[in-house]
Structures are given as C-alpha cells and as structure tokens.
Amino acid sequence: MGKPIDDAALDTLFREARTYAKWQPRPVTDDTLRNLYELLKWAPTSANASPARFAFLRTKEAKERLRPALAPLNVDKTMAAPVTVIVAYDLKFYEQLPKLFPQNPGMVKLFQGNPEMVEVTAKRNSSLQGAYLIMAARSLGLDCGPMSGFDQTKVDDEFFSAGKPCFGCDQEFFPEGHVRTNFLCNLGYGDPSALHPRLARLAFNEACSLL
Ligand SMILES: Cc1cc2nc3c(=O)[nH]c(=O)nc-3n(C[C@H](O)[C@H](O)[C@H](O)COP(=O)(O)O)c2cc1C
DSSP states (O other): OOSOOOHHHHIIIIISOOBOSSBOSOOOOHHHHHHHHHHHTTSOOGGGOOOEEEEEEOSHHHHHHHGGGBOHHHHHHHHHSSEEEEEEEETTGGGGHHHHOTTOTTHHHHHHTOHHHHHHHHHHHHHHHHHHHHHHHHHTTOEEEEEOOBOHHHHIIIIISTTOOOTTSOTTTSOTTSEEEEEEEEEEOBOGGGOOOOOOOOOHHHHOOOO
16 A cells, blocks of 8 residues: 555556457456456445446357347457456445445435436446456456447346346346446457557646646
C-alpha cells in the first residue's frame, strides 16, 4: 500500500495493453477463469453489493448461441476468441446484501422498494466490475476485446430468460429471469500482428480539471 507498482506492470495494465480482434491458438483454461474472478472480486462496489454476474462462454456450442445476437463486425472475432464473457448484472443483487453488507440490515428493504435505485446501482457497479475484469485479465497475461455491438434483448433471452438455464453457469448464482447483459468481452492471448496503430487519447487538459 502506498507503493506504486513498477513500470513493467503499468505497461502491461495500461500503456501497452490493446484491444484485440485476432487471437493466438492458445486456450484459456477454466482455472485461469477462476483465477480471474478470484482477483476481480476484490475490487470495490457500492455497499459491496457486487451486482455483476459473469457467463464465460468457452465452448463452440455456447458461442453459437451468442452468434445471432452479435453485430456483423463482431462475429468473426468473437467466434475465434477462446472465451467470450457476458458481463451481466443481477437486478436482485440486493438479496445477497445480508452476506455482503451485514452491518446495515436496512439496505435490502431500501433496494426492494426502489427499482430505479436498483437499476442505477446494478448498471454502475457491473460496469465497474467489467472494467475490473479487463484489468485483472491483463494482470494475468490475458488480452481483452470488449464489445457493445450486440442485441441485448437477444442475449438476455438466450442466456438469462426465465425458464432457460444458463449454459455453463452455476444456477445457484444465476437465478433465472432477472439477469441483464451489460457488455461482452472476448478473452484470450491476442495476436499483435493484426493490431492497428494506437488511437489518440485526450490530453489531461481536455479531460480533467483541477478545482
Ligand atoms: C464498452 C466497450 C465497447 C466496445 N465495443 C466494441 C465493439 O462492439 N466492437 C469493436 O470492434 N470494438 C469495440 N470496443 C473496442 C474499442 O473501440 C477499443 O477498446 C478502443 O478503440 C481502444 O483501443 P485500444 O485498446 O487498442 O487502444 C469497445 C470497447 C469498450 C470498452
């Protein structure tokens, strides 16, 4: 704590990390996916609510279920990726608060009576957890390809609708019907030969103010 990580780690996480669309033929093991979750779960969410749910699609069968929902430009890269994770959020995340935030028993009731607050909290924190997933993946040597080019209703219907079991997921943590997709992220070991030049970023003065 209080000590910066070294330059090589900063390169891995930020300066040299890229968004990949082509992948090396190197598999990602289920153990690596477990390690990924075991890292990202520690990053903060409001009231420790942890609303994100992650469906890791790593079989051809699971990928084919996703195919019809993908924007045309995202099909090939997704089908070729070793893993595609659906970063989703559970609109009943507050049911876990007695375990995750026991110091404030009133929180569950607060959320139960306020669907707007539930949605804002779920979206905000699952987006954060999706970003944590990207950084955790990079820290484990994986590369990422996040995507918002897909039909959310189709993904939700296929993977999270009432009556449809979530393929490859633990049902205990994916109760049916109240999980919604936030974004998709391909995972694997990227092929750097297919990268385009890095795009510009806003300068400090364009994006930040010191008040
Ligand atoms: C939430 C999110 C959604 C994205 N959606 C798509 C997408 O649908 N298709 C795509 O090809 N790239 C998508 N991208 C990739 C971005 O265009 C890319 O990360 C950005 O240009 C930076 O590229 P770099 O990491 O190589 O510097 C998305 C990225 C994020 C974070």
